[in-house]
Amino acid sequence: MTFLPCSSGVFRRTNLPPMEIQLVLTVIFVVVSATVAADYVRPLPRKALQFPWDLKPASYPQQVHISLAGDKHMRVTWITDDDSSPSIVEYGTIPGRYDNLAEGESNSYSYLLYSSGKIHHTVIGPLEDNTVYFYRCGGEGPEFQLKTPPAQLPITFAVAGDLGQTGWTKSTLDHIGQCKYDVHLLPGDLSYADYIQHRWDTFGKLVEPLASTRPWMVTQGNHEKESIPLIKDGFESYNARWKMPFEESGSSSNLYYSFEVAGAHFIMLGSYADYDKYSDQYRWLKMDLSKVDRKRTPWLIVLFHVPWYNSNKAHQGEGSDMMEVMEPLLYAANVDLVLAGHVHAYERSKRVHNGRSDPCGAVHITIGDGGNREGLASRYINPQPEWSAFREASFGHGELKIVNSTHAFWSWHRNDDDEPVKSDDIWITSLVNSGCVEQKRHELRNLHMIP
CATH class of the missing domain: 3.60.21.10 (Metallo-dependent phosphatases)
Structure with a gap:
């Protein structure tokens, strides 16, 4: 005697021959698989995100991002609304303790009626591989942390x-x-x-x-x-x-x-x-x-x-x-x-x-x-x-x-x-x-x- 699944999820007894049971189970598998696949509907575009007004001090770093800058070095980029902010990065391997300081360069640009903030680019290093560093941009504002990539695979x-x-x-x-x-x-x-x-x-x-x-x-x-x-x-x-x-x-x-x-x-x-x-x-x-x-x-x-x-x-x-x-x-x-x-x-x-x-x-x-x-x-x-x-x-x-x-x-x-x-x-x-x-x-x- 063999049991087959019902639509309710409960199993019922059946006296069908084995070949017919296999056919029924195959049909059930195909139907269930098709139903699962059909459930996925391609997503529509979503609306643009809304960003609240930022009331941070003009000297605070914003839009901070990092990139590789040669062997064991990293470029830290950020923007300030204060043109007098220095392009310095303080960094170290202990939170709040910065044993190193690097000074970089800055630029800005105008585009029709728009004027950018001061864009800072500062290269820090040499850095240890696969290590977490804590850093601060421009001498004030929040502390950030980064992790350097490993020197070897994986x-x-x-x-x-x-x-x-x-x-x-x-x-x-x-x-x-x-x-x-x-x-x-x-x-x-x-x-x-x-x-x-x-x-x-x-x-x-x-x-x-x-x-x-x-x-x-x-x-x-x-x-x-x-x-x-x-x-x-x-x-x-x-x-x-x-x-x-x-x-x-x-x-x-x-x-x-x-x-x-x-x-x-x-x-x-x-x-x-x-x-x-x-x-x-x-x-x-x-x-x-x-x-x-x-x-x-x-x-x-x-x-x-x-x-x-x-x-x-x-x-x-x-x-x-x-x-x-x-x-x-x-x-x-x-x-x-x-x-x-x-x-x-x-x-x-x-x-x-x-x-x-x-x-x-x-x-x-x-x-x-x-x-x-x-x-x-x-x-x-x-x-x-x-x-x-x-x-x-x-x-x-x-x-x-x-x-x-x-x-x-x-x-x-x-x-x-x-x-x-x-x-x-x-x-x-x-x-x-x-x-x-x-x-x-x-x-x-x-x-x-x-x-």
Whole structure:
């Protein structure tokens, strides 16, 4: 005698033959699975967040964020409304006790009728690895604390692009805050200020709780451009507020740079900076790739804003020109992973090169689903391309844990009813110990990247 489940959740007896019982159970499983899947409805855009009036003293630091600034150094950035505030950072490893002091630089900018506060950039260090530091900006105001990344693997990165300032942005930031990560990676489109400059200030306040505690490494997107023909060049606000270690990496522009942390070399490229073969960015990329030591940094990861591999109907083909010029360089250098934004959805490719799967190509991930006000890009090209492994139009964030020199674990966490639900994951094996390295030596020579 066998028992089958009733709709009420209670079991009843049955005398059905075993084969028919198996069929009934299969049907029940399929129906239940379909019902659970159907329960998930793609979220609609949420309203822009409202920010209360801030009545802090003009000399108090605001919009504090940190970024890596070369080996064992960190750049602390903040804004004050008082032009006389000093660009100093006091710091130490004991709360309230600051054994070290560093002085930096400051700048400001005007944009039509808007004038920014005083923007401070101060590099502190050398710092111990994997250590909590307590610091104070400008000699007054609250104490902040940061944690430096580890010197060796494992290391964890949080990844989210196209953030903006909506209710979904807040959900994404809340979920990232629950992740035990060491560095945040942002492939473009930060504040969605779009010429309205005070939105840069509200964005800085929104991300301060996270960005003041872990380094945020960012690159520019189209919403950072804010150019006005004959009046304003592009990226003035972005460059003034989010200074990255371009000088430390030999770049001439804040729009593209590189950095190393633990066992990974990161290259942040500019989708909106010149990238043809005669451009400064192209020459810098070749130089930077030629200096990568895969024994010291076995992982090679690239970020930029506009994806090269995209099966969403949104922004289709916009990255093709950059891909045509730069993909041969990344392929020859055995780049492991490419992270992009711009398309407001999630997509992960197989290892791919030149438009098709290639075991020696990079894994491309589009993660422009941080929560912006423009909503999701929900229309995909069908059938799904052979190189596309997983795609979904939902808000969310990614986590990359590089475990050792050969293996990393990637996971994507969908914002489902304000809870981070892991919806895609994969183990990625570095190309450093594969046969691809030796196979591509002739390509490196052809590109004049090795003698």
